[in-house]
Amino acid sequence: MSKFKDALDRGKEARREQEEKVGNEKAEGVDFGAQARAWLNDVVVASLETARADVAGEVAVEMDTAPRRQAKASTPSIRFRIYRKRGTEKEVVGRTFSVNVQLSGQVSVSSPGMVAREVGNIGDRADERFSSLLAELIEDAAKGT
Known part of the structure; x- marks a missing residue:
């Protein structure tokens, strides 16, 4: 017993x-929101800053990294705008894009009139998919489409 x-x-x-x-x-x-914000800073903001420096003469890239309404959101996002410069004045027409993190960890880029495209996962620190999409968007802006 x-x-x-x-x-x-x-x-x-x-x-x-x-x-x-x-x-x-x-x-x-790790807090999901903190992990998502870190991915956005490490991958998206870094890629946008690099692109801004590379195409400064022809195309402008502006970022809105901290929208007030999403400061403490559980699924953070970043908005950016791409437009072509003409002479000394920038062209008024540009496109605004949003990089959103879903609760699954998937990251997508969307814009009005554009189907959202997946560009990665917050678990993966590679920026290849986002960088290649950003290059396409900048080329379209440079062409004026």
Whole structure:
């Protein structure tokens, strides 16, 4: 009987230890909003700043990185605008794009009149998909389309 009782006690103790481990892992988990904002800063803002410097003479790239209404949003986003410059004055017509992070971690770029295009996941720090889409958008703006 004592062997059975010892085994039962060991089982209860193992279960408690397992529950403590799971609880600690959840407590140490990274906040989704913070992780999404970090991805937007590391990938999107860096790519937009690089593009702005590369095409400064022909095309303008403006960013709105902290919309007031989304300062503490659980799914943050960044808006940016691309337009072609003409002479000394910038062209009034431009397109505004939004980079949105869904709760699944997927990141997409959208604009009025454009189907949203997925450009990555916040778990992946590679910026290739966003950079290639940004290059396409800048080319379209330079052509005036």
